Amino acid sequence: MEQSVEDKLKALFELQTLHTQIDKIRQTRGELPMEVADLEDEVAGLETRIQKIKAELDELEDSIVTRKNMIKEALAATKKYETQLADVKNNREYDAISKEIEIQGLEIQVSEKKIKEFSFEIQNKTEIYEKALAVITERKKDLELKKAELDTITAETEKDEVSILAKAEEAEKHIEERLLIAYHRLRRNAKNGLAVVTIKRDSCSGCFNQIPPQRQLDIRQRKRIIVCEHCGRIIVDEGFAEEEVAAAV
Numbered sequence: 510m511e512q513s514v515e516d517k518l519k520a521l522f523e524l525q526t527l528h529t530q531i532d533k534i535r536q537t538r539g540e541l542p543m544e545v546a547d548l549e550d551e552v553a554g555l556e557t558r559i560q561k562i563k564a565e566l567d568e569l570e571d572s573i574v575t576r577k578n579m580i581k582e583a584l585a586a587t588k589k590y591e592t593q594l595a596d597v598k599n600n601r602e603y604d605a606i607s608k609e610i611e612i613q614g615l616e617i618q619v620s621e622k623k624i625k626e627f628s629f630e631i632q633n634k635t636e637i638y639e640k641a642l643a644v645i646t647e648r649k650k651d652l653e654l655k656k657a658e659l660d661t662i663t664a665e666t667e668k669d670e671v672s673i674l675a676k677a678e679e680a681e682k683h684i685e686e687r688l689l690i691a692y693h694r695l696r697r698n699a700k701n702g703l704a705v706v707t708i709k710r711d712s713c714s715g716c717f718n719q720i721p722p723q724r725q726l727d728i729r730q731r732k733r734i735i736v737c738e739h740c741g742r743i744i745v746d747e748g749f750a751e752e753e754v755a756a757a758v
Contacts, residue, residue, distance in 0.1 A: 515731040520684050521692060522749045525705035527677040532702045534666045541659045548652040555645040562638045569627045569634070576620040583613040583620070695742055705743045707750050716740035
């Protein structure tokens, strides 16, 4: 059996009433969900940064160990070449071995310079690393507090929200697809989530623009679906709200 226009309007208004209740429940959570999400992103970013700095510090430490080993090898080679100097037979051998000793000395100087540079870099990065650890510790504390606060509010309202959501899903089944698509589009575009509004003080209760008397009469007759000329919301007469209150009582 095809719905009358009045039945369609009533179904839309009932769906809007349920969604408004859900909106109010979610508003009690305020900015907490967004704050929690922002803190989670910040903590994740800090963890990535800390891991990167730690990897860089480990690489610098490895570089220092490598350079220290190079110094040991150069010292050992120098000692070996110095021993060989005692057994040289001519100037050419002496010059060749002396050159090798000089090369090992330069290798030691370069390695010592690199060790100083790496050590200085480690000192700077360690300070950054420790500051990042302190920041992430504070952010994790903030996140725990915000999560606990959100969990408390969610626990208090979750049962009601689930119940109303189920009613809204059931109500949607009784609205034709074309109207339902238009309804959801209006809700998405409206800041307050209102797609269906009533006449209030001769005005649209969605955008508060005046509704001409003849248009108000057409709305109250409930014979066709009428939208606000200014905001595009579906307008129903105030009697729907009164019927809703009477049904609740």
